[in-house]
Amino acid sequence: MLDHTPKECIERKAIVINPAKTCQPLGATYAALGIHNCLPHSHGSQGCQMYFRSHLSRHFREPVEASTSSFTEGSAVFGGGSNLKTAINNVFAIYNPDIMAIHTTCLSETIGDDIPTYIAEAKIPEGKFVIHANTPSYVGSHIVGFSNMTKGMVKYLSVNSNQPNGKLNIIPGFVNPGDMREIKRMLKSMGAEFIMFPDTSGVLDAPLTSNYNIFPEGGTRVEDIIDAGNSIATLALGSFASADSAFELKKKCKVPARTLLTPIGINATDDFLVAASRFTGKEVSMELEEERGQVIDIMADLHQHYHGKKVALFGDPDILIGLTAFLLELGMIPKYVLTGTPGEAFEKEVCPMLEEAGVDGKVKAAGDLFALHQWIKNEPVDLLMGTTYGKYIARAEDIPLVRVGFPIMDRGVHSYLPIVGYRGAMRLVEMISNTLLDRVDRDALDEDMELIM
Amino acid sequence: MKDKIIMKEELGKILDKYPAAAFKGRKGHTLIVDQCLAPQEMVADTRTIPGIITERGCTYAGCKGVVVGPLKDTIAITHGPIGCGYYSWLTRRNKARKNEGEDQNFLAYCFSTDMQEADIVFGGEKKLRAAITEVVEIFHPKTIMICATCPVGLIGDDINAVAVWAEKELGVQTIAFNCEGYKGVSQSAGHHIANNGLFKHIMGTGDAPKKEFSINILGEYNIGGDGWEIERLLKIIGYNIISIMSGDGTVERLRSAHKADLNLVQCHRSINYVAEMLREKHGTDWIKVNFLGIESTIQSLRDTAKYFNDPGLIERTEELIEAELLAIGPKMEKYIEICKGKTAALFVGGSRANHFQGLFKELGMETVLAGFEFAHRDDYEGREVIPTIKANADNKNIENLVVERDEKSYRLILSEERYAQLSKEMSLNYFAGMIKVMNDGTVVVDDINHYEMESFMKLLKPDVFGSGIKEKYVIHKMGTFSKQLHSYDYSGPFAGFKGAVIFARDIAMGLTTPAWKLIKPKWKTEPMLEGNYIEEVG
Numbered sequence: 001m002l003d004h005t006p007k008e009c010i011e012r013k014a015i016v017i018n019p020a021k022t023c024q025p026l027g028a029t030y031a032a033l034g035i036h037n038c039l040p041h042s043h044g045s046q047g048c049q050m051y052f053r054s055h056l057s058r059h060f061r062e063p064v065e066a067s068t069s070s071f072t073e074g075s076a077v078f079g080g081g082s083n084l085k086t087a088i089n090n091v092f093a094i095y096n097p098d099i100m101a102i103h104t105t106c107l108s109e110t111i112g113d114d115i116p117t118y119i120a121e122a123k124i125p126e127g128k129f130v131i132h133a134n135t136p137s138y139v140g141s142h143i144v145g146f147s148n149m150t151k152g153m154v155k156y157l158s159v160n161s162n163q164p165n166g167k168l169n170i171i172p173g174f175v176n177p178g179d180m181r182e183i184k185r186m187l188k189s190m191g192a193e194f195i196m197f198p199d200t201s202g203v204l205d206a207p208l209t210s211n212y213n214i215f216p217e218g219g220t221r222v223e224d225i226i227d228a229g230n231s232i233a234t235l236a237l238g239s240f241a242s243a244d245s246a247f248e249l250k251k252k253c254k255v256p257a258r259t260l261l262t263p264i265g266i267n268a269t270d271d272f273l274v275a276a277s278r279f280t281g282k283e284v285s286m287e288l289e290e291e292r293g294q295v296i297d298i299m300a301d302l303h304q305h306y307h308g309k310k311v312a313l314f315g316d317p318d319i320l321i322g323l324t325a326f327l328l329e330l331g332m333i334p335k336y337v338l339t340g341t342p343g344e345a346f347e348k349e350v351c352p353m354l355e356e357a358g359v360d361g362k363v364k365a366a367g368d369l370f371a372l373h374q375w376i377k378n379e380p381v382d383l384l385m386g387t388t389y390g391k392y393i394a395r396a397e398d399i400p401l402v403r404v405g406f407p408i409m410d411r412g413v414h415s416y417l418p419i420v421g422y423r424g425a426m427r428l429v430e431m432i433s434n435t436l437l438d439r440v441d442r443d444a445l446d447e448d449m450e451l452i453m
Numbered sequence: 454m455k456d457k458i459i460m461k462e463e464l465g466k467i468l469d470k471y472p473a474a475a476f477k478g479r480k481g482h483t484l485i486v487d488q489c490l491a492p493q494e495m496v497a498d499t500r501t502i503p504g505i506i507t508e509r510g511c512t513y514a515g516c517k518g519v520v521v522g523p524l525k526d527t528i529a530i531t532h533g534p535i536g537c538g539y540y541s542w543l544t545r546r547n548k549a550r551k552n553e554g555e556d557q558n559f560l561a562y563c564f565s566t567d568m569q570e571a572d573i574v575f576g577g578e579k580k581l582r583a584a585i586t587e588v589v590e591i592f593h594p595k596t597i598m599i600c601a602t603c604p605v606g607l608i609g610d611d612i613n614a615v616a617v618w619a620e621k622e623l624g625v626q627t628i629a630f631n632c633e634g635y636k637g638v639s640q641s642a643g644h645h646i647a648n649n650g651l652f653k654h655i656m657g658t659g660d661a662p663k664k665e666f667s668i669n670i671l672g673e674y675n676i677g678g679d680g681w682e683i684e685r686l687l688k689i690i691g692y693n694i695i696s697i698m699s700g701d702g703t704v705e706r707l708r709s710a711h712k713a714d715l716n717l718v719q720c721h722r723s724i725n726y727v728a729e730m731l732r733e734k735h736g737t738d739w740i741k742v743n744f745l746g747i748e749s750t751i752q753s754l755r756d757t758a759k760y761f762n763d764p765g766l767i768e769r770t771e772e773l774i775e776a777e778l779l780a781i782g783p784k785m786e787k788y789i790e791i792c793k794g795k796t797a798a799l800f801v802g803g804s805r806a807n808h809f810q811g812l813f814k815e816l817g818m819e820t821v822l823a824g825f826e827f828a829h830r831d832d833y834e835g836r837e838v839i840p841t842i843k844a845n846a847d848n849k850n851i852e853n854l855v856v857e858r859d860e861k862s863y864r865l866i867l868s869e870e871r872y873a874q875l876s877k878e879m880s881l882n883y884f885a886g887m888i889k890v891m892n893d894g895t896v897v898v899d900d901i902n903h904y905e906m907e908s909f910m911k912l913l914k915p916d917v918f919g920s921g922i923k924e925k926y927v928i929h930k931m932g933t934f935s936k937q938l939h940s941y942d943y944s945g946p947f948a949g950f951k952g953a954v955i956f957a958r959d960i961a962m963g964l965t966t967p968a969w970k971l972i973k974p975k976w977k978t979e980p981m982l983e984g985n986y987i988e989e990v991g
Contacts, residue, residue, distance in 0.1 A: 018563050044603065045511045046511060053923045070503045084503070094505070136573075
């Protein structure tokens with residue numbers, strides 16, 4: 001497995017090998033799916049949208065419907081305006097969404113297609129919306145694409161109509177529907193009123209009833225995104241995927257913005273609940289406090305199984321920052337933390353966390369899994385945490401893998417269950433300790449097998 | 454099957470929902486099979502209508518994803534932003550292993566130049582050259598393939614010049630594929646571009662020793678290990694397999710492809726170009742085979758043996774068929790018991806919607822709808838229509854190699870009489886297309902889209918829908934089982950005799966898994982009389 005990866009690291013400036021990121025439009029598609037009755041639309045070659053749909057479907061095991069401008073060589077030369085106008089006509093005539101969310105691709109960005117002009121010239125049925133985001137694939141990553149599309153929602157839709165709604169805006173970031181549900185559950189438990197956008201719960205974890213609808217029940221209502229301009233404040237969960245949209249809302253509608261870590265682990269969840277409580281005036285519920293106590297209880301009871309273990313982590317920046325914080329809370333050693341998404345901000349945020357904990361680790365933005373593998377070859381770890389792609393390194397180096405993040409394409413159910421909040425923390429402890437214990441069992445001599453651990 | 458007149462009316466109703474222009478664009482892509490009207494003409498290989506939720510991919514996907522990608526001993530560098538390389542990394546299940554004497558298998562790796570904004574503005578050739586240099590230093594590949602993505606063509610990066618440079622400066626044969634996604638109308642153009650590149654630069658450069666009964670297996674991608682199963686059967690009979698294009702294939706073996714006596718074509722759509730070019734240049738005949746389904750497998754094995762007309766081969770073929778049938782014994786029966794009388798709809802690629810119909814038939818299931826994502830008219834109607842296919846703006850810009858006969862290697866194995874005889878008995882240098890094998894009143898849809906799929910599901914109510922990942926969960930949400938026939942739902946092999954049993958097991962399992970019966974909660978199916986409850990509680 002991965003036999004051609006040498007231990008010796010050669011500095012690479014050009015080739016990316018085994019990426020830990022993908023392109024912006026995938027994130028834009030995912031964000032757009034978090035609006036109720038929305039059809040994401042990719043302005044580029046049809047292969048792009050085929051790839052996003054397939055990839056998202058493999059992770060969520062759900063239908064992912066999205067349209068495309070289906071560029072030909074002619075449109076690449078003469079511009080995609082006519083394709084987009086045809087597409088807008090067809091989308092509303094055939095699928096009849098409330099809103100169409102257009103993102104660009106490397107193709108349409110390279111030729112400089114002016115989407116706002118095309119939208120202005122298109123025939124949009126009364127009462128329907130068309131929004132767009134520029135998502136050039138040669139900048140950033142899928143996380144930036146998610147951020148840009150969410151920002152597009154604010155730019156096109158949110159309005160401050162001087163009618164304060166008493167609600168708190170939540171931008172959850174590129175997390176699973178299971179996480180979005182958990183964030184909403186926590187807020188509901190406090191009795192706080194909120195608007196979460198985007199919200200893919202009910203869209204990408206919809207039930208099987210045999211009554212198929214191209215637009216499932218879930219997703220943020222367009223009127224709620226409009227009303228987000230009247231909210232008390234915005235909590236952006238995760239600086240990479242959510243902060244820009246919160247600031248856009250502040251700029252456009254004067255809604256105060258606050259960026260927090262993705263609420264993974266104890267302190268980050270505490271911070272989220274404290275902020276939610278302060279802005280809404282609602283107290284953190286006894287139910288949540290009880291859950292918190294349960295997690296602390298579990299951490300005290302199980303620490304001997306994971307404390308001091310070295311971990312290599314890879315994935316998307318907001319989730320990694322949250323996970324790094326939580327691993328430190330667990331007494332584990334986040335030895336390597338690597339994201340494919342570029343941005344110095346990542347290293348600036350994670351390095352001090354490791355320094356403060358006295359961890360001699362490596363942190364890298366714009367990295368790839370080939371580099372991570374080489375680090376592990378040079379100084380091994382006890383556990384790998386990351387996406388499905390990690391299984392090849394895990395096998396090559398014989399280290400256990402905890403699957404977390406996006407995408408997970410070789411296991412099911414993960415997208416329904418949270419890693420955020422105290423419930424998510426509980427789940428992470430279970431996954432980490434079970435994985436390590438399964439390994440202990442696997443490696444134990446017959447005489448060392450333990451009934452009770 | 455419903456009456457074909459009723460079916461035609463129903464089809465009309467489905468298409469009527471389209472706006473005028475979209476209606477015009479879609480109407481010729483669907484037909485109700487009516488063998489009285491044969492030959493029925495299909496519209497295929499035309500542009501997808503913008504705004505339609507198409508299931509199609511792009512030229513890059515056809516070139517890098519399908520044909521070039523499975524070659525394990527080469528490094529395929531995707532020149533472009535990160536997405537294209539990333540999405541085509543390990544997603545197609547073209548299995549590969551290091552066989553004896555093979556020291557390189559790069560399939561678990563993804564290589565991309567990850568173009569950034571500056572590369573788009575100032576050109577990406579410099580980065581591509583640096584990427585190739587780094588790859589050569591780290592991996593020492595024997596060959597490198599450069600696969601272009603959309604922006605490469607737009608900004609005018611000359612990847613062919615970079616390939617020439619790499620060969621000269623680094624001593625590694627490098628081939629450039631101008632497979633930008635916007636070219637053509639689907640993956641199909643990418644197959645053609647890949648065929649051209651490999652034919653031009655690789656095939657004919659090798660010198661494998663001459664052995665009797667030498668064949669190439671073309672258009673077999675070893676999804677779920679299909680290729681390995683086919684190879685196992687052919688080797689037992691005594692064929693010398695020179696190369697496989699391209700599942701578990703190597704560039705080094707492909708070099709001697711011209712040495713084969715016969716080419717077996719599994720996927721006609723993606724590989725017929727190479728089969729035809731090998732024939733034109735070296736005289737090698739090809740036969741259309743199908744190793745999916747027991748009857749088709751038997752037929753393919755017999756046709757191949759018959760081509761060589763060697764008593765030993767023919768005898769070993771019959772022995773193998775007997776042994777394989779004996780080995781599977783009655784294993785199919787319990788699955789047939791579950792499947793028989795049920796119906797299937799198939800929407801896959803450019804060949805599989807055809808290949809799997811026989812397999813379903815062996816399970817007692819009729820295929821009520823079949824269609825291809827990126828096929829051409831010949832895949833529907835047979836190769837006889839090729840001369841009548843009109844050139845258009847999209848297919849004209851894909852290079853059609855002009856191949857000349859190589860007098861040194863050109864040889865015809867069959868005498869004129871034997872050729873004429875065999876042409877009547879098998880698909881010799883010929884493919885009959887899909888429509889001819891389908892029953893009256895069944896539906897053929899080219900380039901199906903989400904709306905049409907939903908409509909046909911409601912109309913035909915098939916028990917199984919065989920398709921891909923994008924369609925699978927839509928079908929499941931409707932309460933119907935869907936089997937992925939691209940990735941086999943991570944099962945397989947489905948080819949050959951043993952594969953047929955695995956397929957039968959999978960279909961039976963999918964039809965009978967208890968989940969389908971649990972969809973309706975009890976409170977929606979059982980009377981909920983409040984009075985009873987009060988009584989009990991009281």
